Amino acid sequence: MPTSFDKISPTASLVTYARQFSxxxxxxxxxxxxxxxxxxxxxxxxxxxxxxxxxxxxxxxxKALNWILATFDCRQIVELASGLLPRGMVMSEDPAITFVESDLPLMIEQKRAVVDRLVENRANLHFAAIDVTANPSQFPVNADYLRRGEPIAIACEGLLQYLTLHEKQQVFANVRQMLQPYGGVWITPDLTTKQRRSQLRNYHPAMERILQAIAQNTGRSTLDNSFENLEHMQQFVADQGFQLQSFAFTELLDQLSSLKRLGISPNSIKPLLAGTSIFALTLS
Ligand SMILES: C[S@@+](CC[C@H](N)C(=O)[O-])C[C@H]1O[C@@H](n2cnc3c(N)ncnc32)[C@H](O)[C@@H]1O
Structure with missing residues (x-):
């Protein structure tokens, strides 16, 4: 049965379109x-x-998420809210890697169909319907394609900012339950503060219009769902039993191919990237 979360799914096409310039x-x-x-x-x-x-x-x-994934070098990857991301197709080219793509039921079926069109069937690429906020958890804790005793990297980009604090809390609980038997890391850029969301809006009127359209179409305000400030975010993460390491997006500046294609100077985009981080969360 469709839920209010399904209204978030079309934003996967929005970011897919944005990535085509890279x-x-x-x-x-x-x-x-x-x-x-x-x-x-x-x-x-x-x-x-x-x-x-x-x-x-x-x-x-x-690219930031890939960078931190490479640092932790896990051979089992569970991606949450995969949407139309190509990461599963790219990483499963290596047969030593087990990759699980997941999303809401309708979205993951669309994704499976897209993948079928683009690459051959792969025994190490799996698809799972997972609502990350479900209680009890729908994470593949006991899946036979995962190897106990080997760490897991959980990847998630572009979802948590839509979720309320209460929903985020359930996601943290589900991730914790998944990482406990395997060990590993959760990598996400999705923890954001109200100050950061305001910076995004104020960067350019076009940015503000897009963010407003997203809020209207999804029925969810990424500003309201952000943490009050950095201290609030750090306290929340600690309360859920995680340790946080952060890495700045600006480190990636010289790898952004879309800047040249779109005629944007690195200096002008710096303020937009500054203040955005990718996080590695491990159990404390
Ligand atoms: C902005 S898109 C990001 C998609 C993808 N991660 C990317 O970066 O291209 C948000 C994604 O979250 C998914 N989503 C929304 N609510 C969800 C939930 N409760 N559990 C799992 N996925 C959800 C949507 O279907 C959509 O694919």
């Missing part, structure tokens, strides 16, 4: 397959160029 593998193919531009047109009523500044941020987000 050199991320499969980004263009996926965007064309799902006709992402037609979804973008509903959000960016002033024209799709409105997404111009969104593109490097989404590219940085994808």
């Amino acid at each position: 050199d991320i593998p499969y980004a263009m193919e996926i965007s064309e397959l799902v006709k992402a531009q037609s979804v973008v047109e509903q959000y960016a009523t002033n024209g799709v160029e409105e997404l111009k500044y969104f593109a490097p941020v989404m590219e940085a987000r994808y």
